[in-house]
Amino acid sequence: MLVNGKSLGAILTHSPGTTVGVILVSLHLLNALFAPLLIPYGETQLVGQPMLEPGHANFLLGTDVIGRDFLSRLMMGGRTSITVAMVGVLGAVLIGTFFAVSAAYIGGFYDDVIMRIVDTKLSIPGILFVALFVVGFGRSVTVLTIVIGLSYFPGAVRTIRSQAMTQVPLAYVKAARLRGESTLSVIFRELTPNVVEVVVVEFAIRTSSAILIVSALSFLGLGISPPTPDWGLMVSEGVNQIYQAPWLILFPAVFISTLVVGLNFASDGLANALGLDAARGLHGG
Amino acid sequence: MLRAMIRRTLLSVLILFLVAIFVFLATEVLPGDALDVYLSEDDVAVMTEEDIEEMRHDLGLDIPAPIRFFTWLSGAVVGDFGVTIVDQIPIGNIIFHPLLNSLQLGAIITLITMPVAFAIGATAGYWRGQRTDAVVSTTTIIGYSIPDFVIGTVLIIIFAVWIPLFPAVITAYNKAHPMELLAVSLLPAITVIIGHVAHLSRLLRAGFIETMNSDFVERARLSGVPERRIVWRHVLPASVIPTLNAMALYMAGVLSGLIVVEKVFGYPGLGIELIEAVDTREVHVVQAIAFLGAVLVVVMNLLADFAIIALDPRVRSHVSER
Numbered sequence: 001m002l003v004n005g006k007s008l009g010a011i012l013t014h015s016p017g018t019t020v021g022v023i024l025v026s027l028h029l030l031n032a033l034f035a036p037l038l039i040p041y042g043e044t045q046l047v048g049q050p051m052l053e054p055g056h057a058n059f060l061l062g063t064d065v066i067g068r069d070f071l072s073r074l075m076m077g078g079r080t081s082i083t084v085a086m087v088g089v090l091g092a093v094l095i096g097t098f099f100a101v102s103a104a105y106i107g108g109f110y111d112d113v114i115m116r117i118v119d120t121k122l123s124i125p126g127i128l129f130v131a132l133f134v135v136g137f138g139r140s141v142t143v144l145t146i147v148i149g150l151s152y153f154p155g156a157v158r159t160i161r162s163q164a165m166t167q168v169p170l171a172y173v174k175a176a177r178l179r180g181e182s183t184l185s186v187i188f189r190e191l192t193p194n195v196v197e198v199v200v201v202e203f204a205i206r207t208s209s210a211i212l213i214v215s216a217l218s219f220l221g222l223g224i225s226p227p228t229p230d231w232g233l234m235v236s237e238g239v240n241q242i243y244q245a246p247w248l249i250l251f252p253a254v255f256i257s258t259l260v261v262g263l264n265f266a267s268d269g270l271a272n273a274l275g276l277d278a279a280r281g282l283h284g285g
Numbered sequence: 286m287l288r289a290m291i292r293r294t295l296l297s298v299l300i301l302f303l304v305a306i307f308v309f310l311a312t313e314v315l316p317g318d319a320l321d322v323y324l325s326e327d328d329v330a331v332m333t334e335e336d337i338e339e340m341r342h343d344l345g346l347d348i349p350a351p352i353r354f355f356t357w358l359s360g361a362v363v364g365d366f367g368v369t370i371v372d373q374i375p376i377g378n379i380i381f382h383p384l385l386n387s388l389q390l391g392a393i394i395t396l397i398t399m400p401v402a403f404a405i406g407a408t409a410g411y412w413r414g415q416r417t418d419a420v421v422s423t424t425t426i427i428g429y430s431i432p433d434f435v436i437g438t439v440l441i442i443i444f445a446v447w448i449p450l451f452p453a454v455i456t457a458y459n460k461a462h463p464m465e466l467l468a469v470s471l472l473p474a475i476t477v478i479i480g481h482v483a484h485l486s487r488l489l490r491a492g493f494i495e496t497m498n499s500d501f502v503e504r505a506r507l508s509g510v511p512e513r514r515i516v517w518r519h520v521l522p523a524s525v526i527p528t529l530n531a532m533a534l535y536m537a538g539v540l541s542g543l544i545v546v547e548k549v550f551g552y553p554g555l556g557i558e559l560i561e562a563v564d565t566r567e568v569h570v571v572q573a574i575a576f577l578g579a580v581l582v583v584v585m586n587l588l589a590d591f592a593i594i595a596l597d598p599r600v601r602s603h604v605s606e607r
Binding site for chain 2: 017116117119120121122123124125126127128129131132133134135136208212215216219220221222232235236238239242243246249250253256257260261263264265268
């Protein structure tokens with residue numbers, strides 16, 4: 001497979017950091033996919049005495065504060081937030097691409113309306129935006145996924161639109177119009193294929209940012225709710241045992257950190273390999 | 286120049302108006318209204334239809350939404366956000382001290398973050414593509430990837446549990462003296478600064494490189510101006526302009542960036558108030574805090590654009606087109 005004249009292998013090993021990132025992400029994805037088959041105990045089952053230390057004969061990493069197997073919970077702890085982040089951001093980026101490209105192509109009042117909506121959303125800081133929805137709709141995985149989608153939609157529109165703007169004046173677009181192609185056809189068949197790289201990088205960068213937001217929300221008690229295991233939630237649950245059992249915090253902390261570090265190294269490498277700038281607007285959106 | 290500034294200001298007012306509509310809609314039109322918070326299910330079970338209607342009337346919920354919106358907005362503009370649903374306490378009173386506390390912590394963080402990030406960004410930009418740059422890039426990616434609740438709790442484990450230098454939880458309350466809060470701000474500030482420096486220095490590096498590559502720097506170099514002088518006299522001052530937007534974006538996010546760290550350390554700020562309000566479904570408090578957060582973003586962006594319009598003749602026409 002070739003992108004921009006570079007093979008996929010060359011992109012994934014663009015720099016040592018990229019390779020490390022790709023390896024970390026792959027390990028996390030494999031774990032998230034196969035954890036249900038690998039875990040020794042049910043992740044929400046009470047299976048032993050509470051707060052057994054790591055290294056116990058039956059429980060490799062010990063048990064949590066109410067006696068659930070800690071290793072099982074750790075391995076299952078990324079599935080929900082990864083799914084919420086990926087589905088939400090994918091939706092935002094796909095729908096955002098249509099609005100971005102059509103706004104760039106059609107322009108005028110339509111473009112103005114879309115961009116003012118984008119500006120409005122970008123003015124409300126991320127966690128406050130989510131809080132507004134959680135207070136109205138309550139917390140559930142569905143609400144969370146939709147809110148993540150809405151959160152990342154405007155940022156995606158803005159980035160992809162500015163890429164599409166560079167394409168609209170080019171000759172092939174004019175040629176397509178003169179051939180008599182319909183507006184929708186120009187948007188989908190001519191312009192969209194030429195912004196795909198930006199869309200892919202946007203998806204990669206925003207997914208890691210979304211995972212950060214989802215885990216921070218779970219930590220705050222606004223995201224994923226118990227008894228579902230989640231790393232952000234596990235850190236906040238561990239705070240009460242910080243003196244007796246700091247490892248209840250440290251293990252999920254390492255898991256969430258390695259996942260996001262990996263994602264950011266990988267997407268940074270991807271952006272560099274494709275000649276795009278990954279630094280812009282990481283916290284935006 | 287004045288025209289561009291007026292245009293830009295009007296745009297900001299329009300956006301704030303749209304934000305106000307959104308914030309109002311999000312909490313007023315969503316399923317369930319203030320009455321759900323006010324009444325428990327048991328209350329509803331023993332009340333008649335008329336009782337409930339009367340209650341809605343007392344709480345002003347039977348007034349059409351557009352009228353309630355303008356009543357709310359005209360109050361919000363002067364800092365009056367109404368009263369809480371359950372205890373009928375003015376929301377201004379509830380959020381005033383936490384807001385000041387958060388602003389104080391935010392100011393400390395900003396004062397440290399900006400010069401450090403500028404220095405790191407300029408250094409990495411100057412040696413771009415070389416070893417120093419690679420080390421800085423790697424470190425900054427790690428810096429903004431680790432969630433701040435992780436940095437915060439790990440700092441607590443190290444400096445409160447393993448080496449007991451600090452208390453694990455801040456016990457200062459809302460109206461604590463600023464100096465008392467300052468004394469407990471060290472760990473929360475460090476937690477936030479790590480991520481902010483990492484993120485901001487990356488943006489500033491991009492701005493620095495952009496300036497290094499511009500024509501006037503090339504011209505200075507060709508006419509034999511020493512490299513050192515180019516950097517100090519030309520590049521650094523000029524790189525302030527691309528830096529301003531990044532700074533504004535950053536400062537606008539300072540308050541909302543504190544929510545997590547306030548929760549981690551129990552710092553009595555707006556973030557704690559927000560989480561409590563969401564828990565108790567005090568929609569008007571959430572509304573007020575979200576609106577304040579957005580006002581800050583819009584005002585910061587406006588000020589940055591003003592500065593850019595004033596400093597850089599090239600963008601005057603561009604800004605007015607946006």
